[in-house]
Amino acid sequence: MAFTSEQESIMDAIVARYPRKRSAIMPLLHFVQSIYGYVTKDGIEKVAEKIEVEAAEVTAVSTFYTQYKSEPVGEYHVGVCINTLCAVMGGDAIYDSVSEHLGIKNHETTKDGKVSLEKIECNAACDYAPVVMVNWEFFDNQTPQSVRDLVDAARTGNPPAPTRGPKTLRTWKQNSEVLAGISDGLSGEGVSAGPATLLGLKIAKEGGSK
Amino acid sequence: MTQLTPVLSAHWDESDSFTIEGYKRHGGYKAVEKALSMQPDEVIQLVKDSGLRGRGGAGFPTGMKWGFIPQGDNKEHYLVVNADESEPGTCKDTPLLMANPHVLIEGMIIASYAIRANYAFVYIRGEIAHVVRRVQQAVEDAYKAGLLGKNVLGKGFDLELVVHVGAGAYICGEETALLDSLEGFRGQPRLRPPFPAIAGLYARPTVVNNVESIASVPAIIANGVEWFQAMGTEKSKGFTLYSLSGHVTNPGQFEAPLGITLRELLELAGGVRAGHQIKFWTPGGSSTPLFTAEHLDVPLDYEGVAAAGSMLGTKALQIFDETTCVVRAALRWSEFYKHESCGKCTPCREGTWWLVQMLHDLEAGKGTEEDLAKLLDLCDNIAGRSFCALADGAVAPIISSLKYFRDEYLAHQRNGGCPFDPVASTVFATAGL
Numbered sequence: 001m002a003f004t005s006e007q008e009s010i011m012d013a014i015v016a017r018y019p020r021k022r023s024a025i026m027p028l029l030h031f032v033q034s035i036y037g038y039v040t041k042d043g044i045e046k047v048a049e050k051i052e053v054e055a056a057e058v059t060a061v062s063t064f065y066t067q068y069k070s071e072p073v074g075e076y077h078v079g080v081c082i083n084t085l086c087a088v089m090g091g092d093a094i095y096d097s098v099s100e101h102l103g104i105k106n107h108e109t110t111k112d113g114k115v116s117l118e119k120i121e122c123n124a125a126c127d128y129a130p131v132v133m134v135n136w137e138f139f140d141n142q143t144p145q146s147v148r149d150l151v152d153a154a155r156t157g158n159p160p161a162p163t164r165g166p167k168t169l170r171t172w173k174q175n176s177e178v179l180a181g182i183s184d185g186l187s188g189e190g191v192s193a194g195p196a197t198l199l200g201l202k203i204a205k206e207g208g209s210k
Numbered sequence: 211m212t213q214l215t216p217v218l219s220a221h222w223d224e225s226d227s228f229t230i231e232g233y234k235r236h237g238g239y240k241a242v243e244k245a246l247s248m249q250p251d252e253v254i255q256l257v258k259d260s261g262l263r264g265r266g267g268a269g270f271p272t273g274m275k276w277g278f279i280p281q282g283d284n285k286e287h288y289l290v291v292n293a294d295e296s297e298p299g300t301c302k303d304t305p306l307l308m309a310n311p312h313v314l315i316e317g318m319i320i321a322s323y324a325i326r327a328n329y330a331f332v333y334i335r336g337e338i339a340h341v342v343r344r345v346q347q348a349v350e351d352a353y354k355a356g357l358l359g360k361n362v363l364g365k366g367f368d369l370e371l372v373v374h375v376g377a378g379a380y381i382c383g384e385e386t387a388l389l390d391s392l393e394g395f396r397g398q399p400r401l402r403p404p405f406p407a408i409a410g411l412y413a414r415p416t417v418v419n420n421v422e423s424i425a426s427v428p429a430i431i432a433n434g435v436e437w438f439q440a441m442g443t444e445k446s447k448g449f450t451l452y453s454l455s456g457h458v459t460n461p462g463q464f465e466a467p468l469g470i471t472l473r474e475l476l477e478l479a480g481g482v483r484a485g486h487q488i489k490f491w492t493p494g495g496s497s498t499p500l501f502t503a504e505h506l507d508v509p510l511d512y513e514g515v516a517a518a519g520s521m522l523g524t525k526a527l528q529i530f531d532e533t534t535c536v537v538r539a540a541l542r543w544s545e546f547y548k549h550e551s552c553g554k555c556t557p558c559r560e561g562t563w564w565l566v567q568m569l570h571d572l573e574a575g576k577g578t579e580e581d582l583a584k585l586l587d588l589c590d591n592i593a594g595r596s597f598c599a600l601a602d603g604a605v606a607p608i609i610s611s612l613k614y615f616r617d618e619y620l621a622h623q624r625n626g627g628c629p630f631d632p633v634a635s636t637v638f639a640t641a642g643l
Contacts, residue, residue, distance in 0.1 A: 017372050019329060022394035024394070027374070051394065061394065066377070082542070083542065084298060084546075089635070121546055122296060125301050126455035129455060130637065178342055180375075183350070187343035187344050192226070194305075197222060200216065
């Protein structure tokens with residue numbers, strides 16, 4: 001598949017951000033995922049051409065990082081945190097429940113291509129445990145029921161809004177574009193901070209101690 | 211009772227705290243004006259004098275790090291901010307960047323000016339899209355306001371700031387792996403020396419700082435050294451973000467002077483969840499040896515935590531109550547380190563696999579007392595034998611849990627499996643699944 005001239009110029013602009021071309025490899029791979037949903041052979045070759053290295057070197061980088069997928073994932077990629085704290089607080093139960101509910105295992109996608117599942121590591125929201133990420137947006141304080149509801153809604157095209165994120169959940173490809181550094185204009189949506197983030201500030205304003 | 215000191219978090223409760231208008235309303239970008247009217251060396255000296263130490267884990271003095279950059283060397287210098295927050299339990303930089311990305315940008319301009327860098331990077335982990343949006347927009351707005359680009363604030367200083375997004379590799383939080391990743395390679399740590407201050411990004415002098423460290427700089431410039439030193443303890447000055455998570459009534463972020471204790475923080479958080487007692491906790495993420503109830507009064511500063519046998523780390527206080535199986539916790543962390551080992555050094559790459567296998571058997575009740583000795587021997591052959599600290603982190607939960615809960619490991623053998631009910635430790639234990 002050929003890349004459009006618009007895609008070519010976006011990639012050139014990504015390369016131009018950096019003092020050295022090779023540094024653009026990661027955003028370029030995110031951009032490839034925004035087009036195909038995963039890192040394709042065509043994508044690897046195009047990235048190699050843009051940064052002037054061998055395709056094998058791009059493959060070496062692409063396979064090192066877990067966010068670059070070698071096969072298509074769902075329109076909604078669900079990551080359940082199973083690192084110790086989230087696991088103990090309910091992440092393991094959530095993962096088992098949603099895996100059974102969807103009939104798919106880790107790194108698999110539903111037949112309709114809507115939802116894929118991944119066990120993820122700590123996602124820096126431990127004060128909102130158990131945490132689930134969908135297309136790398138926060139879904140805080142989840143339960144097995146809330147996640148089953150979430151994936152059901154996603155499969156019918158009406159996913160709920162992230163807890164701390166834009167008003168509507170974007171697709172995997174759309175969010176890959178954000179990770180490539182291309183603005184979607186949604187930075188102003190969503191809260192400044194969630195309640196756990198503000199807890200210390202609230203107590204301080206009330207006089208410093210509880 | 212230690213009073214909380216919201217500085218970085220002071221205005222996070224305003225709905226536009228992440229915008230340039232919201233930031234400027236409370237004196238934002240005033241510190242950079244002041245800093246740019248000083249000599250760069252004066253800025254470095256001021257940060258040195260403040261006693262600010264790195265908030266990313268190691269606690270190295272920030273001003274000293276800046277002072278290591280050779281001056282007059284006719285080479286490009288770089289500032290790289292490490293926003294690859296992924297140490298298990300750590301959740302402070304992420305809410306900071308979401309609620310106020312401009313304070314980081316202001317700190318980056320000041321730091322770049324001080325070390326004479328005209329190019330700065332912020333390396334954000336790729337697994338949080340909304341943080342990327344907020345930082346990206348803030349950088350765009352800072353360019354429009356003349357705070358970035360050519361001739362910053364008309365002071366003759368040029369600065370390009372690039373937002374770089376990672377792709378899911380814990381190891382890239384290690385500063386030299388981060389630099390390799392930013393150069394476009396697999397993120398694997400480098401042998402040091404040379405340190406980044408001499409040969410960092412593109413083999414040029416580079417400062418790598420944590421988000422919170424750099425974000426603390428504008429307030430220090432604006433309010434002065436004495437103001438900063440009035441907070442904290444003798445060798446650990448200032449305020450910092452403590453993140454409480456796990457089995458507490460109200461988890462969350464608490465900005466307090468260094469040296470506050472977990473007992474005090476727990477009181478603010480409403481204590482351990484109702485009807486339960488604390489069993490073990492991490493002072494600064496999973497790579498810092500576990501503490502127990504006997505450590506509630508340890509001052510949470512760099513020296514206090516070290517003296518008690520652990521590390522302040524990222525101040526990620528993960529609290530586990532008596533329903534939690536420590537073997538399960540240690541196994542799960544080991545699986546994490548195995549997954550995230552970059553594979554460069556044999557003791558870490560192979561050793562973390564062995565740790566997981568042994569812990570699996572121990573959890574399943576198939577281990578023996580001799581296996582505990584073997585496990586410790588294995589740890590001894592992993593820690594300190596690799597390029598970076600991931601290997602040291604990997605053994606921390608194992609060695610410390612064995613120190614405090616050796617009998618719990620053996621109870622798995624006696625019981626023929628884990629004696630704990632995992633449902634009892636979940637947040638929905640009473641509500642059902």
